[in-house]
Amino acid sequence: MPFISNGTTILDNGAFEASLGNLVFLSEQTGTNVSSINFSNPFSSTYPVYYFEIIYLRSVNGQNVTVNFSTDSGSTWATKTTAPFSCQTAEPGGENPGTRGPQYSSSYDLASSTTEQTLGTINKGGLDTGSDSRFSGNLYLFEPTSTTYHKQFMGRGNSYAEYPGSTDCYYNGYLHDSSAINYVRFLSYSGGIYNIDGHIKLYGIKG
């Protein structure tokens, strides 16, 4: 039986029809010294936009942190074209002092590539190795279950980089794939895979 107030249906069929907020927490994945942090089958057509909140991601040996997307549960990885950029400020006494940017992160852009997209688009090296040195930021993925469109993504993160210093990192692009995305992995990659720590939350944004 519906619950109707002043002509408006508040709830019906075991669910609220009235808005209870548009940012909906879906899941959290946490890793400590793991090879990757993964989201398996996280998407549905319920939400047009998904939002990852990346909190204190760290490569245990100071490499960079990356993301990749799959349409077949991680067997293969989507082709991507991306255009990252950044700006940075080094701490005094570091090996690369001063400020730089905004600058195109030419070392980390992808042109029709299936390799990992680097999140810490630092134009030199990776994250600092200190125990307090991490990467935090976000990632928006638009309509990942679409079977019509290529998938747009964009995000922004701040990293404690190795020089040492702060880097404001912007990463964006699209997946050349009209199949639904069903797997996302975050890892540390620099020619090889290195273990990571951190936690990542996934939210759906209602249309």
Place this chain on the structure above:
Amino acid sequence: MAVISNGTTLIDNGALDAAVSTGALTLISTSTASSSSSVSITSGISSSYDTYIFEFTNIHPATNNVNFLFNMSTDSGSNYNVSKVTTAMYSYNAEGGTGFELGHNNGLTLSNGTGNQTLLGSLGSDADQSVSGYLVMYEPSSTTMVKHFQFRLNYHNQADYTQEYWVSGYGNTTSAVNAVTFSMSSGNIDSGTIKLYGVAN
């Protein structure tokens, strides 16, 4: 009395059932400036949420051509002096079509400076001029990590152009940050609101 719809309990004992999905963005506080020398938020920043979002709406200075400032505290607002390492990018476009630019303002960056972080410059004080935008802070209560933060602010430059600043960095401390303050480089914050949200699990 419980409210049960189609066999599903939605409300009971004066609260929504735990299985009901509610919005994750939780309003913690609203601070309203009114001829205020500063707006300091000294409560609500805790370990309750991993991520906090500050929403600035029409922050209007009393004095023309001023800078908007920010600092953090680890002692509940007794001292605002957290060491910070920051970057400051901007873009602008003039109303009259006389110029545009994307760049980095080295003058605003800090390399472990403990003073106020300038978030933007040359804010206008005409009645229709203000700054709006947001700040994201990640796990400010951590006692292990440095404190990442990201601003994105758009404002009306006193020279009549739209300008946006992206100020980002980290508070270079492993103490918990539990208060923040906002002010102008000269004069009061005449009006405006700052809403603090926690992003819930």
